[in-house]
Amino acid sequence: SVLAFEKLNMLFSSGLLLILLKHKVIIVGLDNAGKTTILYQFLTKEAVQTSPTIGSNVEEIAVKKTRFLVWDIGGQESLRASWNSYYCNTEIVILVVDSTDRERLTVTKEELHRMLAHEDLQNASVLVLANKQDMKNSMSAAEISQSLTLSSLNAHSWHVQACCALTGEGLPASLDWMRSRVVAN
Structure with missing residues (x-):
């Protein structure tokens, strides 16, 4: 109808539809994994000096006309209980893993599986970034995949990417x- 078209035109002109066309992404992981450095590397393509995130950082990233609203959430133990307040409408979960932190990989696995059991993330895709690959004795992406038991994530599309923030x-x-993941869906 003409009225519906006029409303859609208003949304376009006011920029409100742009908000609706952004794909929500959350970046999670334990403290000091490199989440904020990765967020700003996505945005600026440069390493940026960061400090521990208290709460969250949010930035918009465009990849070939696909727009992502990316939430970087603090990973300190005291903040992890609040991660679920960010889950609603999340399409992609990025889990950043410090590839040198073997001691806390079990904690990372527990947090990942607890998160993915949440109803708001049942359709989310999972991207695991095996960060700090430039460091001596870092675990490979395959080792991290096995340790996190990613092959058991039958309900989620997932991918592991070795990287250096x-x-x-x-x-x-x-x-x-x-x-x-978002263009295919």
Whole structure:
């Protein structure tokens, strides 16, 4: 109808429809995994000096005309209980893993599986970023995948990407994977 068309035109002109066309992404992981560095590497393609995130950071990232609203959520133990307040309408969960932190990989696995059991994330795709690949003795993406038992995530599309937040290595491929998940759906 003409009235519906006029309302849609108003949404376009006011920019409100742009908000609706953004795909929501959350970046989670334990403290010091590199979440904020990755967010700003996505945005600026440079390493940015960061400090521990208290609460969250949010930025819009465009990949070939696909727009993502990316929420970087603090990973300190005291903040993890509030992660679920960010889950609503999330299409992609990015889990950043410090590939050198073998001692806390079990905690990361527990947090991931607890998160993915939440009803708001039942349709979310999962991107695991195996960060700090430039460091000596870092675990490979395959080792991290096995430790997190990603093969058991039958209800979720998932991918593991080796990366280095400081140099940006591996991050363009992860953005392409994210875009493929929302464009395909």
